[in-house]
Amino acid sequence: MPQISLTVNGKPVSATVEARTLLVELLRDKLHLTGTHVGCDTSQCGACTVQVDGMSVKSCTMLAVQAEGASVLTIEGLVNADGSLHPMQAMFREHHALQCGYCTPGMVMSAIDLVETHPEGLSEEQIRHGLEGNLCRCTGYHNIVKAIAAAWPLMHNKALPVAAE
């Protein structure tokens, strides 16, 4: 069986996996990082979203062996060493953007990618479109959209530009 080495949440890890093992299975079953969830078999729901080398990736669509040498960030790695929350996590709480919590880790990881890749600003329409790959069955998205808009200024250290109509 293949042996792989990678960095997860800043720590080097090695594991022996089957060739068919998915990245999400490595994270959950071998590394016991159960914050990353599996919600579907078809890459539709986004509950398993993590960052691989700075890009958001559905970890159910990537083989563990493909992460050889990569740096993976999961929801567990977002919390600062002093226990304080990432601005996106904090805004999700502030705006009641989660209910059952199951889609939340993937939603937060996608939302961070969305904000990071849009330094020029984000309209509500862009946020809604940007969440296409993440399903939430509880919130109706209203508060998730609000939370992301509220996190943008905190992550970019400036006011969110008002979209030109």
Added chain:
Amino acid sequence: MVVDGIGASVKRKEDLRFLSGRGNYVDDMNRPGQTFAHFLRSDVPHGKINKVDISAALKMPGVVAIFTGDDFTGVGGIPCGWQIHSKDGSPMVEPRHPVLAAGKVRHVGDPIAMVVAETKQQAKDAAEAIVLDIETLPAVAGMTAALAAGAPLVHDEAAGNVCFDWHIGDKAAVEAGFAKAHKVVRLDLVNNRLVPNAMEPRAAIGDYDVSSGEYTLYTTSQNPHVIRLLMGAFVLSIPEHKLRVVAPDVGGGFGSKIFHYAEEAALTWAAGKVKRPIKWTADRTEAFITDAHGRDHISTAELALDSEGNFLALKVNTQANMGAYLSTFAPSVPTYLSATLLAGVYKTPAIYAEVKAVFTNTVPVDAYRGAGRPEATFLVERIVDVAAREMNMDKVEIRKKNFIPKEAFPYQTPIALQYDSGDYMATFDGCLKAADYAGFEARRKASAAKGKLRGIGISTYVEACGIAPSAVAGALGARAGLYEVANIRVHPTGSVTVFTGAHSHGQGHETTFAQLVSEQLGVPHDMIDIVHGDTGKVPFGMGTYGSRSLSVGGSAMVKAMDKIIDKGKKIAAHLMEADVHDIEFKDGKFSVVGTDKAKTFGEIALTAYVPHNYPIEELEPGLEETAFYDPKNFTYPGGCHIAEVEIDPDTGTVGMVSFTAVDDIGRVINPMIVEGQVQGGIAQGIGQALLEHAIYDESGQLLSGSMMDYTMPRADDIPNISVGTEVTLCTHNPLGSKGVGEVGAIGSPPAVINAVVDALRDYGVRHVDMPATPAKIWALIDAYQPKMAAE
């Protein structure tokens, strides 16, 4: 003064663990020595099992055991919790629902064998090596096919595939109403079949402790005590003291996790056989073909009106799909949870409904968010809109004319229910204002200028929740009590642990219930913990469904806290050498009325556990109380929802422009959480109205069997949702709360469809069945032949 008490939008306690990946869902749990199960399932809708050959599979790597239907011959069937009687007095046909298929398979997904292996993959690999000899039988997927003469039978004992043929109401009074009608409006409606799709797939771990003989089931359930009762007493014959059911963090339920499922019994039973824990987690495909589906009604409705537009009588005939087996509460959904709501918010004097429940070769159908009430509301609010148009009346006016006036409460409907309180005009006027109904024509014109068809749809509703007064539910066929239980444990230093039978799977109970306790006992929010979801910790309970957690579960807490305060007063009276009748409890202090003498809640708690100066002859030490609360009536939230849509006539695409809700849910504890509950329910209602449909082909294969085929609402399908409240208090529970979990899913589908039909007003469209997909809308527009000027 309590700052985090009733009415405050307190941020949720549970958020920190969910946001940092420290939730504890069943699939996150692992037990020492754990094995993994995989279920081999039927891929044919109906078939006779000739042979299940496991000999090769048993030799596969890592296999611990393989069980088939034959192994479960001494085990009970999965029980149904609600019995309906047909018109002729006969009980519903209740075929045996075996844990693993016995003799026959009856739907795609019916479990045939359970493979237990050292790893998940080994269990899956071994299942592939099982050789099945199944003779395919003709199947019935839809109700029309199932009810046709000579149709194949799902169960031999259910002639014509009919489970029951039930009715309610005064047929003669309805006929009299129709006889004097100025106009009769008739409408055929389909309430589309849905897949609940909580984001967390079901999962379970069966565990058996050889030394104590105790079984533990970890499961994704909304009601662990109910699972213990059903599985222990009816399926596996394990007494309660040897069976613990734990439902930890659960990732959404929406009804689908109420029911006792075969996998739970199979895993628990098999754990006792292999003497090791066995874990199973459904993948999404498995969820689609095993989780109970929702809705699936076909109805014909007729409304009789006088010349002024007053409703005289309503007659409804419904066929309700039960699927292949009776799920836990399935028979109650189209009957007592739906037909009894056909009065809606209107004073229709005579109502008669008939419901035929039908077996088909499909997944069982049961309660899904709203359970029966969305079906009733869709029917009533659609026919009212059609009636308004055919009477040339305004859709606002026809509703106002027929509302039950607020002076009429308590209001006895002609079909069983007595509404305790409400003010439908207030929620209606509030919603019209919030949605700027008056300004709609200008918005319609603006859309028309862009080539878009804009429509506005109104829906009003009342629902019955806070389930349920046990005696009433029992008389209607429920096989269990429907009270709720709370145990309040005050610790020596004055902190509080609350053990509740209600279960939180997204509702935020850990926050809301703590607010309730903080308000009543004056203890700070962070000194209160809410424990739920473990029969080993919580004395008893009936769980969470039917928007009952606060109105029933919260009322049990109030009752238990009343006992705590009563006992505290006795201790305080002793300490302050006063008469107990002179002790007042307020803001966390016991004081002697008219003096400045007082003891804090914490001092009384400490005294109760360190009873050195204590009325030990009259009073036991300790400060812990349990209460069972059985509601006196259902609760009746009501309100108004308004949807605005814009249709692109070139593509048939329906865009949701805005959605406005004003609901009366009684007393609100946490407005932030309430708003979230309403928004989430509305998103599911919009999903039902525009996107979602569980489609079986004629042979019984589920075509929309994955999230690639079944259209779940995504962020860009849903508009911003404006939520408001108008409050009339529930008159029969101590909180005055009515329930909020389901209102969004109940009120919204007819608002959306009324808006779609309104947008298509110039295209001769009278009704659109859900979901109003682009293909359906485009076909309606395309088929329209404008009437020529000569006419």
